[in-house]
Amino acid sequence: MITVLTGAGISTESGIPDYRGAAGLWRADPDYQKLVTIDYYLADPDIRRRSWEFRRASPAWSAEPNPAHLALAASQQTGEVDRLITQNVDGLHQKAGSGEVLELHGNMFGVVCVGCAARSTLREALDRIDAGEADPACLECGGILKTTTVMFGEALDHDIVTEAVRAARQSEVFVAVGTSLQVQPAASLAAMAAGAGARLVIVNADPTPYDDLAAEVIRDPIGVAVPRLLAELTT
Numbered sequence: 001m002i003t004v005l006t007g008a009g010i011s012t013e014s015g016i017p018d019y020r021g022a023a024g025l026w027r028a029d030p031d032y033q034k035l036v037t038i039d040y041y042l043a044d045p046d047i048r049r050r051s052w053e054f055r056r057a058s059p060a061w062s063a064e065p066n067p068a069h070l071a072l073a074a075s076q077q078t079g080e081v082d083r084l085i086t087q088n089v090d091g092l093h094q095k096a097g098s099g100e101v102l103e104l105h106g107n108m109f110g111v112v113c114v115g116c117a118a119r120s121t122l123r124e125a126l127d128r129i130d131a132g133e134a135d136p137a138c139l140e141c142g143g144i145l146k147t148t149t150v151m152f153g154e155a156l157d158h159d160i161v162t163e164a165v166r167a168a169r170q171s172e173v174f175v176a177v178g179t180s181l182q183v184q185p186a187a188s189l190a191a192m193a194a195g196a197g198a199r200l201v202i203v204n205a206d207p208t209p210y211d212d213l214a215a216e217v218i219r220d221p222i223g224v225a226v227p228r229l230l231a232e233l234t235t
């Protein structure tokens with residue numbers, strides 16, 4: 001079976017910058033880290049207000065899937081790619097038509113109450129802000145709302161990580177696309193797959209710590225490389 005792991009690099013060709021990259025927002029805005037760190041977020045209504053506006057300004061609202069997302073979705077629909085794991089929160093795999101996506105870091109378009117776990121959407125929260133609420137609270141219990149992304153200081157979803165580990169261990173081919181493989185657990189998924197005997201293929205513009213473990217390393221632009229690679233793997 002083929003398992004694919006994707007990171008920020010697959011979405012840069014769709015116009016979504018890699019926030020960890022050299023020109024990323026982390027360096028542009030010293031407060032960015034606070035906006036995505038759970039302790040600051042829960043403690044400070046002003047951080048929450050700015051965090052909502054940060055999500056509102058995200059290029060993900062209007063971004064379209066590129067040929068790499070589309071090729072992956074097509075290969076998933078035919079069953080040639082068995083499991084798709086992503087570090088991205090932009091929803092572009094789903095927009096491309098992918099079925100099940102294991103979102104390690106959650107999804108920015110969902111909203112959850114930290115008090116009662118009630119679910120709603122980012123659109124609803126922004127609409128309430130537009131209607132005059134500075135920091136919309138849970139309509140069920142009055143608790144603090146946040147997006148369904150995994151913030152710094154929060155644990156990853158245990159079930160999703162378990163499923164991703166299982167997919168990595170069972171895969172015959174493990175393809176890492178557009179990820180620097182420097183953030184856990186994504187990095188160890190590639191190592192686990194290779195350790196369990198999978199053929200590891202890395203598609204990334206820059207070197208990763210796992211290039212030496214890979215059977216193949218591809219530096220070509222992802223929108224070209226991924227459709228070509230999938231065609232090779234599935235024929």
Ligand code: ZN
Binds near residue numbers: 115118
């Ligand atoms: Zn609630």
